[in-house]
Structures are given as C-alpha cells and as structure tokens.
Amino acid sequence: MRSLLPTMSTKSFFISIVVTLILVMGAVSYVRNGTSISGAPGAEATAGNNIEITDGIQYIDIDAKGGYSPRKTVAQAGVPTIIRMNTRGTFDCSSSLVIPKLEYKGFLKPSGVTEIEVPAQESGSVINGLCSMGMYNFAVEFQ
Ligand SMILES: [Cu+2]
Numbered sequence: 608m609r610s611l612l613p614t615m616s617t618k619s620f621f622i623s624i625v626v627t628l629i630l631v632m633g634a635v636s637y638v639r640n641g642t643s644i645s646g647a648p649g650a651e652a653t654a655g656n657n658i659e660i661t662d663g664i665q666y667i668d669i670d671a672k673g674g675y676s677p678r679k680t681v682a683q684a685g686v687p688t689i690i691r692m693n694t695r696g697t698f699d700c701s702s703s704l705v706i707p708k709l710e711y712k713g714f715l716k717p718s719g720v721t722e723i724e725v726p727a728q729e730s731g732s733v734i735n736g737l738c739s740m741g742m743y744n745f746a747v748e749f750q
Pocket residue numbers: 700701738739740741742743
C-alpha cells in the first residue's frame with residue numbers, strides 16, 4: 608500500500624500537468640485570436656506593411672534580389688513618394704532596374720539602399736518596375 612502511494616501521486620501530478628498545459632494552450636490561442644481580431648481594424652488604412660509615411664513623405668520598401676519583393680504594393684495616392692530599393696548581396700539582374708513611367712534606368716548597388724523619387728500619383732496610377740531583361744517585375748498601385 609505504501610509503495611502504491613508515490614505512484615498515485617506521480618500519476619495525479621502528470622494529470623495536473625496535462626490539464627495545466629491544455630489550459631495554458633487554450634489561453635494562449637484565445638489571446639492570439641483576440642489580438643488578431645482586435646488588431647485588424649487598427650491596421651494602417653490600406654497601406655501595406657512595406658509602407659510608411661514620415662513627415663508627409665511616403666516611403667515604399669522593395670527588396671531586390673533574385674526578383675523583387677513584394678511583387679505588389681498598394682500605396683496612397685496624392686503623397687510625394689520615395690521608393691527605397693533594398694539590396695543585400697544582389698548580383699543578379701534585378702539590380703538593373705527600369706521604371707518606364709518614371710523614365711528611370713539605373714543600377715542598384717550590390718548592397719544598400721537606392722532611393723527613387725516618385726511625384727504624388729493620382730488614384731489608380733500603377734508604377735511598374737522591372738529588371739532590364741524584363742524577367743522580374745514589381746508593381747505599385749496608388750489608391
Ligand atoms: Cu532580369
């Protein structure tokens with residue numbers, strides 16, 4: 608009887624751990640769902656997460672390496688804009704960038720940031736960028 612007692616308490620100890628884990632996991636997933644639901648309406652208007660507006664200038668970050676990312680950006684119309692092309696060890700042709708609408712042609716440095724000024728765009732305007740060979744591209748749509 609005495610030897611059974613530790614076994615019993617070990618068993619109940621494990622059960623209580625399992626129950627605690629289930630409760631904790633439930634609470635965590637509840638909190639996560641809660642945040643994502645309450646976070647959605649507060650998200651910055653229609654701006655994508657690669658956009659920030661500082662002192663009235665809209666900055667759009669696009670990564671160039673083996674293509675462009677994000678491929679599509681929705682930005683705000685009517686705001687002077689700077690596209691920041693970010694490179695990090697970019698030695699492929701995505702460093703040779705053409706933006707026809709801006710009459711821009713340039714080579715991005717292999718690593719760093721190249722800023723391209725874009726005058727405020729009308730709603731509905733789309734600016735396309737592509738590598739000089741035309742195999743990679745990205746689009747910024749202004750709304
Ligand atoms: Cu290319």
